[in-house]
Amino acid sequence: MDAKISNVTPxxxxxxxxxxxxxxLERFVTRELELLDGRQFEAWSDLFTDDGVYWAPSRVDQxxxxxxxxxxxxxxxxxxxxxxxxxxPRVHAQIPHHRTTHLVGNFVIDEIDExxxxxxxxxxxxxxxxxPDWDQRTxxxxxxxxxxxxxxxxxxxxxKATVINCDAMHFPISIPF
Amino acid sequence: MTIAVDLRNFVQPDRVxxxxxxxxxxxxxxxxxxxxxxxxxxxxVSQVPKIGDFLCTTIGTQPLVMTRHTDGKVxxxxxxxxxxxxxxxxxxxxxxxxxxxxxxxxxFRANGELAxxxxxxxxxxxxxxxxxxxxxxxVARMEIYHGFVFVSLxxxxxxxxxxxxxxxxxxxxxxxxxPEGEVEITGGLxxxxxxxxxxxQADNSCDMYHVVYSHESSRKGNTQYIRRPGxxxxxxxxxxxxxxxxxDASGLWAFENGHGWEGAVVQSHENTSKWYQEYExxxxxxHGKERTRQILTRKRHNxxxxxxxxxxxxxxxxxxxxxxxxxxxxxxxxxxxxKGAPEEMFIESIRMLNTTNSAAxxxxxxxxxxxxxxxxxxxxxxxxxxxxxxxGDGTExxxxxYERGYRTFGSSELLLRKQYQSWLNxxxxxx
Numbered sequence: 001m002d003a004k005i006s007n008v009t010p011x012x013x014x015x016x017x018x019x020x021x022x023x024x025l026e027r028f029v030t031r032e033l034e035l036l037d038g039r040q041f042e043a044w045s046d047l048f049t050d051d052g053v054y055w056a057p058s059r060v061d062q063x064x065x066x067x068x069x070x071x072x073x074x075x076x077x078x079x080x081x082x083x084x085x086x087x088x089p090r091v092h093a094q095i096p097h098h099r100t101t102h103l104v105g106n107f108v109i110d111e112i113d114e115x116x117x118x119x120x121x122x123x124x125x126x127x128x129x130x131x132p133d134w135d136q137r138t139x140x141x142x143x144x145x146x147x148x149x150x151x152x153x154x155x156x157x158x159x160k161a162t163v164i165n166c167d168a169m170h171f172p173i174s175i176p177f
Numbered sequence: 178m179t180i181a182v183d184l185r186n187f188v189q190p191d192r193v194x195x196x197x198x199x200x201x202x203x204x205x206x207x208x209x210x211x212x213x214x215x216x217x218x219x220x221x222v223s224q225v226p227k228i229g230d231f232l233c234t235t236i237g238t239q240p241l242v243m244t245r246h247t248d249g250k251v252x253x254x255x256x257x258x259x260x261x262x263x264x265x266x267x268x269x270x271x272x273x274x275x276x277x278x279x280x281x282x283x284x285f286r287a288n289g290e291l292a293x294x295x296x297x298x299x300x301x302x303x304x305x306x307x308x309x310x311x312x313x314x315x316v317a318r319m320e321i322y323h324g325f326v327f328v329s330l331x332x333x334x335x336x337x338x339x340x341x342x343x344x345x346x347x348x349x350x351x352x353x354x355x356p357e358g359e360v361e362i363t364g365g366l367x368x369x370x371x372x373x374x375x376x377x378q379a380d381n382s383c384d385m386y387h388v389v390y391s392h393e394s395s396r397k398g399n400t401q402y403i404r405r406p407g408x409x410x411x412x413x414x415x416x417x418x419x420x421x422x423x424x425d426a427s428g429l430w431a432f433e434n435g436h437g438w439e440g441a442v443v444q445s446h447e448n449t450s451k452w453y454q455e456y457e458x459x460x461x462x463x464h465g466k467e468r469t470r471q472i473l474t475r476k477r478h479n480x481x482x483x484x485x486x487x488x489x490x491x492x493x494x495x496x497x498x499x500x501x502x503x504x505x506x507x508x509x510x511x512x513x514x515x516k517g518a519p520e521e522m523f524i525e526s527i528r529m530l531n532t533t534n535s536a537a538x539x540x541x542x543x544x545x546x547x548x549x550x551x552x553x554x555x556x557x558x559x560x561x562x563x564x565x566x567x568x569g570d571g572t573e574x575x576x577x578x579y580e581r582g583y584r585t586f587g588s589s590e591l592l593l594r595k596q597y598q599s600w601l602n603x604x605x606x607x608x
Contacts, residue, residue: 068365170369
């Protein structure tokens with residue numbers, strides 16, 4: 001499940017072909033992140049395949065998500081649990097709730113599997129996070145994606161958000177990176 | 178120091194003063210007195226399995242390093258050079274033949290002794306580079322219990338067994354869950370923090386009163402979310418009358434010196450998954466049916482070894498409380514692995530620990546919210562200065578099953594009263 005996609009030689013694409021493909025992925029990720037910033041958590045979760053996983057490791061070079069702790073390792077069941085909680089009228093830790101903006105860039109295609117329709121790519125992100133009365137925080141790092149074509153768009157099979165200070169002491173985090 | 182206040186006035190039988198949570202001078206006194214005299218948790222021997230392994234930790238605000246020396250034994254040293262006091266080990270963990278100070282190159286053995294100082298010809302003839310006096314100092318006292326390493330930074334203070342008393346049974350029962358009778362600390366680490374005093378976390382470690390209110394958002398119907406696939410039930414919040422908190426029946430145990438545990442909310446961890454049957458079978462092979470039944474009838478939820486260690490039975494982990502400042506606290510979460518248990522069991526435990534105890538957790542965030550608001554609310558200076566801990570006062574009875582143990586109903590605040598008596602003893606000893 002934890003597709004290793006960071007060490008693959010990038011496919012040799014003609015510049016224009018690459019531009020079009022990156023633009024398509026960029027558009028997808030931009031919309032995905034707007035769902036998080038817009039607190040449309042259920043719609044965000046629906047972007048994942050049924051077996052799709054979101055992973056935020058607790059160490060920058062962490063490879064094992066099963067026998068080592070993570071900040072978040074959510075399959076569909078845990079994502080639903082997480083967002084059910086965020087929708088609860090008495091989710092005290094979210095009164096008032098956090099606001100976020102996610103920014104992405106530096107897209108690189110790592111792997112294209114035409115047969116299965118899967119694409120592995122990575123990009124970098126900055127997320128600002130603010131809760132009234134708290135200092136604004138910045139999280140940044142790298143996203144590793146594996147997406148699969150789904151009619152006119154994509155579904156996420158795997159998304160890993162490696163935050164550069166994921167091993168630091170953090171105050172509570174409520175919105176995925 | 179202008180602490181002319183008599184701390185005894187600040188700790189009453191059923192209330193404590195807000196300054197315990199908010200006053201920087203009291204915090205400094207805690208670091209000088211309480212965290213030195215008390216027995217505190219430094220780490221587990223399984224975290225330094227090989228000769229030369231080291232692991233940094235902090236007791237109070239003092240930097241320490243736990244090592245495994247060539248004699249095979251575990252040592253806990255003050256992490257400072259025998260020369261000019263510079264912190265010697267600057268990475269969280271690793272392995273080294275010798276511990277070398279970056280400043281002037283002095284080297285030390287894993288038992289703290291000076292191995293060599295550089296350019297010795299520069300020292301006067303009467304200078305004595307005594308390996309111990311010029312070494313990295315060992316902590317004053319250290320005890321290892323089932324692999325858990327406890328230290329006291331002060332040479333005088335309560336004896337280890339006297340200090341913990343019957344609460345050590347919690348570690349006896351913990352290792353019994355492991356088919357091989359041993360646990361290890363492995364599987365990484367989670368850390369989170371909050372702007373507030375360390376005692377908010379200590380207070381809350383065995384608080385059964387807050388659960389149905391603070392954690393309302395993780396309640397579905399009458400139970401908390403089911404934790405692992407195959408679990409036969411979640412944690413029930415209320416009993417059938419829908420009034421009394423079910424946790425009251427599971428009880429609370431408290432000990433002198435501030436230790437204690439919450440009775441198990443879920444006594445059976447029975448699970449329909451294959452790995453559970455396998456786990457049971459392995460225990461039975463070791464102990465037979467009857468003893469296995471005993472082992473698997475859980476007695477505890479959280480246990481606190483006052484002041485800095487909490488061990489949880491449900492999603493098995495070590496929780497280490499690390500004070501930074503009067504208003505900043507760090508919590509470290511280490512998974513506990515049962516030696517000889519099926520790997521799947523550990524994987525499930527990791528999966529749930531991510532959701533309950535990471536900085537991005539779905540339940541711990543509620544507790545942390547209460548700590549943050551505690552710190553915010555206690556900035557109130559011009560009105561009621563008291564924090565009440567009166568619930569259940571007088572309901573406790575001695576439990577002869579445990580040395581100096583008392584039992585009462587689950588949501589009682591008895592354990593807080595024991596903690597603040599201990600706090601006062603440790604803070605005022607010899608004063």
